[in-house]
Amino acid sequence: MKKERREFLKKTGLLGLGGLINPTSVFSNSEQSSVDLQSKSFLIKNARILSMDLEIGDFTSGDVLVENGKISNVSNSIDAPPGVETINAEGGILIPGLIDCHWHLWTSLLRSMSGDSAEEGYFKMTARYSRLYDPEDMELAATYAIAEAIHSGITCISDYNHNARNRQFVKASFDAMAKMGIRGHVSYGTYRDMPGNEPTDFKGISELKKLIDSNSEYNGISLGLGSRSANYKNIEEDWKRARDLGLRITIHASSNQDQKGQIKSLFDRNLLGTDVNIIHGNAITPEEIKMLEETGASITMTPYSEMRIGYGLPKINELYESNINCCVGIDTTALTGNAHLLDSLKMLQNLANANAKDEFYLHPKEALKMATINGAKNLGIEKETGSITLGKSADLVLLKKNDLNFSTGNKAYHLAIEAALPENIDMVMAKGKILKYDGKLTGINTSNLINQAKNRFAEMEKEIN
Secondary structure, X not given: OHHHHHHHHHHOOOOOHHHOOOHHHHOOHHHHHHOOOOOOOEEEEEEEEEOOOOOOOEEEEEEEEEEOOEEEEEEOOOOOOOOOEEEEOOOOEEEEOEEEEEEOHHHHHHOOOXXXXXXXXXXXXXXXXXXXXXXXXXXXXXXXXXXXXXXXXXXXXXXXXXXXXXXXXHHHHHHHHHHHOOEEEEEEOOEOOOOOOOOOOHHHHHHHHHHHHOOHHHOOEEEEEEOOOOOOOOHHHHHHHHHHOOOEEEEEEOOOHHHOOXXXXXXXXXXXXXXXXXXXXXXXXXXXXXXXXXXXXXXXXXXXXXXXXXXXXOOHHHHHOOOOEEEEOOEOHHHHOOOOHHHHHHHHHHHHHHHHOOOOOOOHHHHHHHOOHHHHHHOOOOOXXXXXXXXXXXXXXXXXXXXXXXXXXXXXXHHHHHHOOHHHEXXXXXXXXXXXXXXXXOOOOHHHHHHHHHHHHHHHHHHHO
């Protein structure tokens, strides 16, 4: 079966040199030549700028100069330096690139596969399919997810890899992020059928960290620990080892009522800190909110997956009124169906206003913070990205107001959160490189990628049945 499967992968173009995805099967030479992906200097003219920087503020109409991948000037009007390509953004809204602080990229091939019975539920379903993956599948799934993320304006992803059967399974995420040109963070987790007495793979973690730290290909992508549950007996030892390696820590905690008190248990063991990202937290208590405030840990809500799986509603009002750094994520398209992060922000805004019974409770600017500057703080990269600020990386998203659903109106924050669809995103720039332009992904053959994902899913279906 393994030999037959590899033959199938070769026929569909999934396997290339070294057993990894062949870049030429995803990246089209003809499409690559249409946009110079190496160019890093542009002048974006006449945009409505939402900088998310308190000092720079917003511009009704302004220009942003990008030189060598960095934002070098933001002003009402900038003359184009010699040799710099000008992008006319008149009528458009320019925002920082979106930051997704929690996603299981490997599950992207299982879109909307969470079914209608206990056996078809998210956890059992993903456990069955997880055993069919190899590193090539992991990279394909991550590439497939990242392509959709870029289409949706996401320029940085925190991937919690919980199909980490060995370091090659985790390296696959690094390779996909590097090839696709985004910024990222990858948490080395466990895997679905991992025995409870099997120790966390710190040998693989250490080896992978040495590899990525010594390879410039992975600049802008960091490694973290995807922690085991709060009741794991060796969690204190794991977190110490992770911190000794300089790794940030991500943990699912207090996700539902059955897990109530998990955040407190972490606090009581002096584990929480600014390097910790709590996922979900739907069952967080007022006492635990104070604990996160005291320790500086972040929390990431994934509203669509949390509601779809029955964890209850995000505690958006309680968290917004706290001093906790609140962020947002897709989590898994096996539950959410798509990767429209702006729509997750819209959901949080509407839920907050509904809970408060107040039309004006949560301003969309506060929602946008969760997927920009707050996300950057969560990942410890707020000096590099998260706002349109001089010296920061040019991670930018341009929404063009020329579609039926995105044309009239002049309240830019409201439009970005409440009206925009991925189709309205005209340009996406990450680290100064244009990854989407004129509404289309650059340098990637999306049809080929979709076919590869469909073919591999079809093969998995045969294997699972």
